[in-house]
Amino acid sequence: MNIAILLYPDMTALDAIGPYEVLARLPEARVQFVAEQRGPVKTDTGFLGLLADYAISEITQADILLVPGGPGDEAVRNNAKLLDWVREIHTNTRFTTSVCSGSLILGAAGLLKGLRATTHWTRLEVLREFGAEPTEERVVEQGKVVTAAGVSSGIDMGLRLAQKISGDDIAQAIQLGLEYDPQPPFDVGSPAKAPPHVAELVRTAMR
């Protein structure tokens, strides 16, 4: 099972690494990190480089395509070569997936027309530009197109995909192996739960 994860400058690392850490542990999984060109890709903080072992020209098929989000999504949405690649890979995937604003890239590639979808909570309305219907669910399944909400939601999406692909025992073993028993110090991880002034801090920072 080939899992292609798209890397691009100014992406958010956890969008990719969360689901990667789950999916790489599926039986027979082979994960391929792919970017427009091979080599290091600097993520959005400027502090971390992830290595793309493959150029898009080298990857013509994937069972799972994962598109992460991040401030760099806009450049990808304006890059015809990358959008062509996303569309081409999508034609033969078992699952085409995104985390955070990665769904805006799927949208720009024309893959979300008429579908419910999600993205980072600050960007939900942008989905309408691509003919998608924004929803506030954390993981949204529409046939083979699966979109997840902001950043950390990719871990939950990864486990859902693991369950669909390999069943409950394997998915649960992966969750236990990663000791994913979340205990955040606060319960403020969605705009519905966070104090309004905290939500405003985030909106300001992301403008």
Place this chain on the structure above:
Amino acid sequence: MNIAILLYPDMTALDAIGPYEVLARLPEARVQFVAEQRGPVKTDTGFLGLLADYAISEITQADILLVPGGPGDEAVRNNAKLLDWVREIHTNTRFTTSVCSGSLILGAAGLLKGLRATTHWTRLEVLREFGAEPTEERVVEQGKVVTAAGVSSGIDMGLRLAQKISGDDIAQAIQLGLEYDPQPPFDVGSPAKAPPHVAELVRTAMR
């Protein structure tokens, strides 16, 4: 605020990237990924390279030291040069931290003597070899030494550190920015919650 994250071959990526994604968003944060030598470091699945922008010889101070875990921990525990570096950095940190079996590296460096500590649930008893007292808490604070349990627990540790360093508003804004509102498909993320046959699957896989 300088945050040094140690990279080494066969580490588990999410151990580092989970807390990195939180801590990099603190005001004035500068994250430095550091390894024995500069350059790409292959993580434990064999599918992902992380880039170390710094060699340990270039980093002589950090406010936060973060040591991730993974199957490569044993080689680090037998690498006197790396252990010397960990000890040296520790002398002037504000927080010395680990995720998963990273605590065994702190232990091998002699930093856990007489302290309560945690690690991946399959490795808890190993902590005793280093004079530490294993506990099953997800994040264990002992003065400036903070250890977290398996893999994904680093996100929770990162948020706790964010709260201590920058207060509730900033920590909550980071949590909301990362949309960390966990909704795993199962509630099996600790050995106490998982079915015994699932725990056995994990134990077998990690032997």
